[in-house]
Amino acid sequence: MTGRPIVAAMKVLLVEDDRRVAAALRTALGRRGYQVTVATTAAEALAAAPADLVLLDLGLPDRDGIEVCRELRRRGDMAIIAVTARTEERDRVVGLRCGADDYVVKPFGMAELQARIDAVMRRSARSAPRELVVRAGGLTVDLDARRVAVADREVALTRKEFELLAALARRPGAAVTREQLLAEVWHTTWLGSPHTVEVHVASLRAKLGDPGVVQTVRGVGYRLRVD
Secondary structure, eight states, X not given: OOOOOOOOOOEEEEEOSOHHHHHHHHHHHHHTTOEXXXXXXXXXXXXXXXXXXXXXXXXXXXXXXXXXXXXXXXXXXXXXXXXXXXXXXXXXXXXXXXXXXXXXXXXXXXXXHHHHHHHHHXXXXXXXXXXXXXXXXXXXXXXXXXXXXXXXXXXXXXXXXXXXXXXXXXXXXXXXXXXXXXXXXXXXXXXXXXXXXXXXXXXXXXXXXXXXXXXXXXXTEEEEOOO
């Protein structure tokens, strides 16, 4: 008997002292496929497990968020977005200089926050060392040679099909939003036809011969199955 594949969603550390705001953001981010850990104080944030992205409120009750940002930056290369009600330009400059990758001012909508997350993670992906060959089960994706094989059988893909598969292969097992795919593959944030991504995913699945290799994350996007 085989179990379901273990899927690694992108880990988000949400540092927010307002519990109602934190609960709403946690729900919204969870619906988008993120694995969210909430910290309501600086102490909890600094004691939390490493994350791929930190959404950091700079107005914390026990310590200045700027200091927390500096400490988190010293610990690693995770992406950091400062989330705050401070609107002065000098506050934004200080936030960015302390190590934040971006800065969003309250109140904000989820569309804006998602766009900033996508932009920051794209920059992180470009700067991080990449595996040139990704293997998931019988699928092999050579990102450098732009070649794809299933069980040693080479599969011919169109340019967009390969770029779509590559965008998923760079994050095996993680949910990738439709907005991220549009930005990386089609270089746009305009949705245009709502079926653009879906049509290419259907074609990709047919050519790979396994509809389950590219999994749908309902209401979010897609992910590459890992066994």
